[in-house]
Amino acid sequence: MTYAINIALLLLLIVTAASATFLVKELMSSVFILGSYSFFLALVWAWLGAVDVAFVEAVIGAGLATVLFLVTLFDTAPKDSRLRRPPPPLAGVLGLPLLGVLLLFAANDLPSLGDPSSPPNVHISPYYLQQSYADTLTPNVVTSVLMDYRGFDTLIETVVIFTAGIACALLLKETKS
């Protein structure tokens, strides 16, 4: 019961922060509230038991992304950091809540949290949990899954991220005009 209350409170925090991100007038405040939103998300991950995801979310989402946004704001003119927001289109106002209701309806069919007989928990997770140390000699299960069992997947992901980084660096390189 208290478990559910706490998760509901954290979700309330997330929804408040997310809507406030869109409603404040200055870009900088928007960036702050986005950072806090990220951290609430990290708290929810931690509360659900996914500590590594929470760690990444806290470090990248709340810490690094905020600093990156601020560095971007360094280079904008002061008049650009105030938002002039047109009124939202009618389709958005009507469509987005409908989408939310649909998603909630779909979420009804998900297995309940920590259900031992749900499909993800009977398919391959027991094998990972029991055999990963014998297979890979890595103490952390998540690391062994990411780096050994799904090594190629991780490799290609890293390639994608590096490509994006190189593309950004090329685009932002100062051209001598």
Place this chain on the structure above:
Amino acid sequence: MKATYLTQFIMNACSLFAVWLVLSGRYDLPHVMIGGIVACGVAWLNTRLQCSSVHHFSLGRLLIYAPWLLGRIVASSLHITKVILSPSLPIAPKMIHYQMHLKPELAIVLLGNSITLTPGTITVEVEGDHLLVHALDEASCEDLTSGRMERRMAGVFKEEASP
């Protein structure tokens, strides 16, 4: 000069290694060895960046200073709590220009941090030997204006404060 660099390097490496030991929580040979190597490397990179003006700094006196500061924090916290919870909100904020007699940079940093850590006072600006402090009301800045805090800090650095 060489000797001070070496002692500082060893102090840095030891403290970093202690933090590694606490945070890693594994005490088999590979982990401890990695920790030692990393601590030495980080200390090697960073020791040159530190200001080398560690005057007659005494750790023992700091250990006396810390509980005193904690006591002051408790006392002023209770005071601020009373101020915040009283319905009429009796605050009288003011800015204080405070002339310091401390010379070492580390002492100034520690004094500024202690002022900020104590509820009711906050260091706004440091210019040379001149502190600008914002206080919530008269009672909360009494420690500072009477020079008590600075005298204690001077005691840590074995200096004579002449208020």
Place this chain on the structure above:
Amino acid sequence: MDILAVVLIVIGLFFLTVGAIGMLRLPDVFTRSHAVSLTDSLGAFCLLMGLALYQGVGINMLKILVVLALLFLLNPVIAHATIRAAYRVGVKPKAEEHP
């Protein structure tokens, strides 16, 4: 030991609540920073001390104490940086000047 831990945690929660109330009631940035520092110093100290005592002597206690030391070192610096920026930018404190 557990009783002491619970008492410390409750005291910490009390100070955190007072800090939040101060955050709502106090009039400007400079005075609000005092409420935050109240929360940061004594509230966090009592709460984390209580949690450390609850863990008992061991590696977990040391880890929590590391977090506590980090908070005590970093929070004054953050508060000072914020307030100094506010002062330099020209936010006027509602305060009288004293020599």
Place this chain on the structure above:
Amino acid sequence: MNAFFLFVLITLSLLILVYLYRVIQGPTVFDRVLGLNGMSTKAIILVVVMGTVFDRVDMFVDISTGYALLNLVGAFAVAKFLEQRGGL
């Protein structure tokens, strides 16, 4: 004992909500930064309490250390930016 820690968690979440009000409402940017700072302190404590509930403090402490350090970096970035720009 577990119920007590859950109570602590819920109280901390409610306090974060108060600070979130200050972050959203705050008249100046510095109010928002200050509110964010107080919020992060509470979040760090919240993570440690979560670790106590799950009995895995060693894992959760890492998150709070990382967040405390990055919070410092973020606050410095904001302060430096605003001092250079001279306000928003």
